[in-house]
Amino acid sequence: MSIAHHPSEALLAAYGAGRLDAGEHIAIATHLLACAQCRAFVRAVEQAGGSVLAELTPVPLSADALASVEARLQQAPERFSPAKAPPHQKMAGLPRFVQTYPFDEWRSVAPALQARTIRLPHASLARVFLLKAGPGTRLLEHTHSGVEMTCVLEGGFSHKDGHFGPGDFDFGDSSVDHRPLIDDGVDCVCLVAMRGRLDINGILGRLIQPFVRL
Amino acid sequence: MGQGMGLDRDAIRPDWAVLIVAVSARGDRAAFAELFAFFAPRIKSFMLRSGESEVQAEELAQEAMLMVWRKAALFDPAGASASAWIFTIARNLRIDAKRRTRRESALVAGDVDDEFHIDEAPLPDARLAETQTEANVRNALAQLPPDQLRVVEMSFFQDRPHAEIADALKIPLGTVKSRLRLAMRRLRSLLGEET
Ligand SMILES: [Zn+2]
Numbered sequence: 001m002s003i004a005h006h007p008s009e010a011l012l013a014a015y016g017a018g019r020l021d022a023g024e025h026i027a028i029a030t031h032l033l034a035c036a037q038c039r040a041f042v043r044a045v046e047q048a049g050g051s052v053l054a055e056l057t058p059v060p061l062s063a064d065a066l067a068s069v070e071a072r073l074q075q076a077p078e079r080f081s082p083a084k085a086p087p088h089q090k091m092a093g094l095p096r097f098v099q100t101y102p103f104d105e106w107r108s109v110a111p112a113l114q115a116r117t118i119r120l121p122h123a124s125l126a127r128v129f130l131l132k133a134g135p136g137t138r139l140l141e142h143t144h145s146g147v148e149m150t151c152v153l154e155g156g157f158s159h160k161d162g163h164f165g166p167g168d169f170d171f172g173d174s175s176v177d178h179r180p181l182i183d184d185g186v187d188c189v190c191l192v193a194m195r196g197r198l199d200i201n202g203i204l205g206r207l208i209q210p211f212v213r214l
Numbered sequence: 215m216g217q218g219m220g221l222d223r224d225a226i227r228p229d230w231a232v233l234i235v236a237v238s239a240r241g242d243r244a245a246f247a248e249l250f251a252f253f254a255p256r257i258k259s260f261m262l263r264s265g266e267s268e269v270q271a272e273e274l275a276q277e278a279m280l281m282v283w284r285k286a287a288l289f290d291p292a293g294a295s296a297s298a299w300i301f302t303i304a305r306n307l308r309i310d311a312k313r314r315t316r317r318e319s320a321l322v323a324g325d326v327d328d329e330f331h332i333d334e335a336p337l338p339d340a341r342l343a344e345t346q347t348e349a350n351v352r353n354a355l356a357q358l359p360p361d362q363l364r365v366v367e368m369s370f371f372q373d374r375p376h377a378e379i380a381d382a383l384k385i386p387l388g389t390v391k392s393r394l395r396l397a398m399r400r401l402r403s404l405l406g407e408e409t
Binding site for chain 2: 008009010012013014017018019025029032033039041043044046047048049050051052053054056057058059060061062065066068069070072073095096097121122
């Protein structure tokens with residue numbers, strides 16, 4: 001199984017620089033869990049960060065800075081024990097730190113469409129939720145007033161940019177008019193980080209409105 | 215002193231990785247002081263350029279160096295370079311500090327570390343690619359045209375990189391976007407990845 005759709009270099013760079021919104025960070029981290037190629041690129045961004053840091057013009061600290069840090073070095077460097085036991089997996093394919101967050105129950109938002117909100121422990125411009133769509137469902141034609149990042153966890157879908165399977169990353173904004181068709185045979189589950197409103201064209205739009213305000 | 219050897223002393227820097235390992239292995243305070251002398255003022259500079267106040271930048275620089283001491287055992291000399299490792303410590307502390315000033319939560323820096331931790335199960339060749347990254351990235355960065363390098367560097371300091379870089383460099387927004395895109399694409403292809 002190979003991954004065909006990756007986040008843009010600019011998004012990966014913003015992730016590595018620590019500049020992404022918390023919710024969008026989760027969408028990228030979910031893709032990175034599945035994609036060694038993008039992990040290598042993020043390592044590269046961090047290396048670039050190291051080079052940038054090393055070349056900065058130094059700004060002196062207060063005269064007693066080293067002494068005051070040394071005063072806090074009472075104990076020896078920590079010995080780190082192996083990582084704690086993984087938390088109960090709520091959903092395969094999600095990074096470990098996301099599994100520790102509270103998840104709401106699944107709720108129906110439209111025929112053959114369910115959503116499950118992930119409660120983030122700190123403010124985020126993007127809302128993060130799991131979206132599950134039944135086999136063969138044609139999702140509504142929609143555009144975005146903000147940006148929407150999607151990472152496939154199970155199953156797959158297609159729209160005019162191609163087919164998206166597990167690990168694939170899809171980015172939508174106001175310039176994109178999506179009308180995804182869910183694969184036959186299995187449910188499709190995605191993690192979605194969404195900013196702004198979803199503008200839905202079509203009759204089912206009204207049905208789905210409560211969902212977009214979730 | 216350095217001239218006697220025909221070398222430019224300024225160009226020679228200690229092997230930071232060796233110093234971090236010395237801190238980890240035997241709590242070497244002289245090694246730590248050397249790391250502090252070089253990195254603390256640069257972390258402070260990084261924080262100031264990221265928009266932190268003088269007081270906050272000073273505090274975060276000290277805090278970051280404390281983390282270098284505490285986490286030295288987690289540093290893998292075969293992995294990221296020392297400066298990249300210290301960069302990630304500073305980056306995570308800055309994220310944590312921003313959350314704390316907004317009083318959004320009682321999280322500690324360790325939580326931010328978790329958010330950047332990926333449970334990796336890379337293929338053998340992918341692992342190789344990751345360990346080769348440091349030298350490759352140095353080369354790749356060195357090969358970028360200066361105007362592209364400039365936008366890459368600045369993208370580390372701005373929350374809304376495009377608009378603010380355009381402002382600082384006095385070039386149109388579209389130019390910033392295309393330079394950054396070109397630079398990142400180039401970086402990716404220089405690293406031998408598919409685009
Ligand atoms: Zn990828």
